[in-house]
Amino acid sequence: MKEKTIDYILRATWQAVARMYNEEANKYGASMAVGFALLSIDKEEGTPSTSLGPRMGMEATSVTRTLKSMEDRGLIERRPNPDDGRGVLIYLTEEGKNKRALSKETVLRFNEKVKSVVTPEQLANFIEVADKINELIQEKSIFNTNELLSNEKNY
Structure with a gap:
């Protein structure tokens, strides 16, 4: 059998993980991107919108789309950054905090399952x-x- 390349293994594994997370998130009307965003937003202090892209490893346009969707669903709200008049802070709503807890539980369950077999x-x-x-x-x-x-x- 032909040996798999490292990039193939990485890509196939990441696609399987993403599919698994999207299937789970879909049960709650969400996506992996939304779950990841929820986990990347500081639940108390808010997070500058400009730092979410690098934190999540996503392009700005994808982050903007994800945040717009989250705002439309009442998961986040945008507030002016008091330290930078040009900036915006993203805060979780109560519903966003609830969904964040669910996302965190999902990630922890994945980690525990992997740790149980390796x-x-x-x-x-x-x-x-x-x-x-x-x-x-x-x-x-x-x-x-x-x-x-x-x-x-x-x-």
């Missing part, structure tokens, strides 16, 4: 490998143009 060493190795992959990406060392050019000369 050893602490396996989990530590998984986290270490994921951290290394993220490091390589952050350092832009995977597709470094200079490195690629020097390797081409060897062919």
Whole structure:
């Protein structure tokens, strides 16, 4: 059998996780993106809208769409940022706090289930490998143009 590439394993696993979370969230009329946003918003202090994209790893347009949907459903409210007149803080409504608790419970249940079938060493190795992959990406060392050019000369 052909060996699976690392990116295939990551993509297939993430798609399965996303599908699982979306199926669960759908039972409550939500989505994984909404659940993730609920968990990313500080439930007491609110969160600047501009920090949600980076915190969630989403593009600004996707965050804007998700927040609009959440506001329409009464899960969040926008308030002017008292420290920055141009900024907006996102706050959870009571309904948003209830849905946030449900999202948190769902994530914790997933984590506990995974931890029940893998050893602490396996989990530590998984986290270490994921951290290394993220490091390589952050350092832009995977597709470094200079490195690629020097390797081409060897062919």
